[in-house]
Amino acid sequence: MSYYEQAAPPVRDQRLKIGDSFAGSAREMLECAKSGCMLQRNRLFWQTGACQMALTIMMAATVERSAIVMHGPIGCGTQLHALCVQTGKGKTKRGKQPEPPAWLSTNLQESDVIGGGELKLREAIEYADREFRPEIIFVVSTCAPNIIGDDVEEIVRRAKESSAAHVVSLHCPGFKSRVVASAYDAFYHGLLRHLPLEPEPWRDFVPHTSGRDDFGQIKYAHIKARTVNLWNATSIGPGDEGELERLLGALGLKTRVFAEYSNADEFRLVSQAALNVSMCDVHDDYMLSFLKEKFGTPYIMAGMPIGFHDTRQWLKSIAARFGLENEADRLADNEEAAAREAIAPFLPKIQGKRVLLCGGVVRVGTEAIFLKELGMEVLTFRAYHYESGAEKIYERVADELPCARIAVSNQLFEFCNQIKRLKPDLVISHNGTQGILAKLGVPSIQLFDVDRSFFGYAGVFSLLQRIAFAFRNTSYQKRLSAHVKFPYRESWYDMDAFHYIKD
């Protein structure tokens, strides 16, 4: 049975070569992944992070006119207060209704853990349908119901029969994997199994009798043949989506952006495209291969359009599918010339500076290569996890930065050790770590930030602008770091940052 037919999706540990504990050169990393040793690696010490549930609801909370039913104890989903503020902003910036999704917790108690929580779940779904009248109800299955064996899928199946809303189950128990990237598959699995992804007659179009209105048909087919679906991620803001739409638009291609910040009406158009394009190689393979299987839509994973080289390659690989490779090259020439001129004043300010990067595996690899090309010294970088999808970019890292000892780590104690020992001039890091970096006395900028640009030519300019800005006045970090005590014993900083990784 294919994954897509199963009630719950597999975690990536089951379907890909994946890892979260490694230090070495890019070449060693690739070999370790291929041989499978990456899978085995672990640590003697772990610090807490997120779970696949956290990222799954992060995605679900972006969907307009939806409600979320957290099936679990009352603590699971408490971050929705925060997520809904973020996604409200994201919706507004994309011209959508900022109204936050209503959300409920089934608030599982000791008696439910013993007797099962299915009844409560059914009542919560019915209530959500009746009270909020959402288009989609996401039913999020957390750790506890998975351990006690609640049949969430059966409850959802029955709820679908009696609900006005689409009921979409999202199976994402955190204990299944330490690697949160499985969340993307969990969210997509819910979409692909429970939401209509094709236009509905009488709602999206009027079915026509044969031989008539063929101009309409031709026109539709023509547009569809030039429509590209771009698959976004939580780290990708409206600025980035806009930049890529602009560039593809210049090539005469129409774009639609999925799946975050889409609504039920838009999801029905998923199948109406000539090509699916991922914006991050480790984000969408699960969904895109499903769409290929189901609708025959081809897809490409062309890396992240960060920096001149990768933006050009990204554009060209899409353009090649439409016979527009030459146009894409000329477009990139034109864009690049203007952007290079624009960033010229920043270059002397950043060249030779020692930088450390930390965050998503594809993004840090791509950006590290670009920063090296611009003349920065890349000390090292840290990828939050590694998986087969990142192979392509790490082959290039192995060539471009052969000496860098890179790490697969999302662990703060290792991060702190590296910062103290390497003393970078600048750190470009994942959201959630900037406070730690300031307390360590290091200037830093966000690796991504949905309010700013990172992709394409707008992204190049923005990146340079932000790096140069970070170097102007670092008093805040200096003063703060002089007064902050970290929890690690002094002896930790004499040890290798990856001392606690075990084979």
Add this chain to the structure above:
Amino acid sequence: MTSFVEKPRSACALAGALSTISALPDVIPIVHTSMGCGGNLSGANSFGSGYWGAGYCGGGSIPTSAVTETEIVFGGNDRLREEIVSTLELIDGQLYIVATGCMTEMIGDDTRGVTNDFIAEGKPIITVSTPSFKGDSYSGYEIVLNGIFNGYLQKTERTDPKLVNIFGVIPAYDPFFRGDLEEMARLIRALGLEANTFFTPDQTFENVRSAPSAALNIVFSRVWGTSFAEEFEKKHGTPYWATELPIGPEASDAFLSDLAERTHVPRRRVEEVIDRENKIYYGYFERTADVFCDSDFKYYAFTVTNSNYAIPLVRYARNELGWVVLDVFVTDQLNDIQKKTLLRAFEDIRFDDTGLLFETDAGAIARAMVRRHPENRGERYFDGHSPLFILGSSIEKAVAQKRGAAQLSISFPAFNRMIVDRGYAGYRGGLHLFEDIVGSLVFPKG
């Protein structure tokens, strides 16, 4: 059977345990559960309490056994043992607390057994059982206090007649806990006493150690920490006094008089303190009357808070502002005994026809407001309880906007403001609360 909850304002026992531990000096949590719990919960704690932050060993720094499917199947004791060894090696702390989550409780790990091995080696470590199905964030606070003060700390022969411990104010879920504790300590010290607040930046682990020698425990809560204080009394012999957090001068005067009596502080001394504090308070407050009265800032009000703030707030709004509080919504999940205790305390203060309603569900609170105090739907003459002010959480912002009411976020989750050392308790806190309420009104006047 409890029901589902819309937008719950409290998370699980582990969340409360983590906010409590995170506010204690040099106390290190070790979370025995899967990878995400600690990060997810401490992020939410920080966000909901006006961006409190992660602190010394909170947020992504929290050690965790990060159990996965392997441990769920084969047991997590070994992984926990390994994590404790590494934590003791790496992390500098005075006390380490293993807090459990749902997964490891459900599979029946022998967490206590693992910790006992380390205790036998003389390591300062304890275990607290904090799965969600044992209780919410508020009970997590109590569980941690019990673990430290009634479990870890030894009985002492020494009693310090001037030392007072403050409990009942819950880190994060009382978003102003630090400012409130500071002000209470300031007032207690003004009487010539000493105060342990435990959860403010001036404290060290020595304050925790000294707690058993205190002459009195003040619990600023009618329901949270009282059973803990009872146990404390049984073990250490320290009596406790459960009362409301005083907000504003009238409540603070009463609090100080009462405290002086309980601690045998001479009447003259407390009167001096009360006089001085009132002189300062009214020195500031008097000047605010011009804008307050000229702008007609007399309001009807709803309050939506946890049980700790409910009575203090309505007392302040009624006595210091002269407002008419329509309903008091209490949002923490209380059992029947706790509800009765709170109702009794509420009766003592006796407000006109103000209702005390126990409701956790965000939607139910919004509906109750409309049902109990309808808006005008086109009638020519209609007493629609306007102007209206909602003192609640950030969740009430939408409700207030819909109804054209003013709103200030003063309860969890409060995420449309930054909270640093601000508190609403005491005299200074009374001024701060006034400043924030009127501050929210002066700009969009009219």
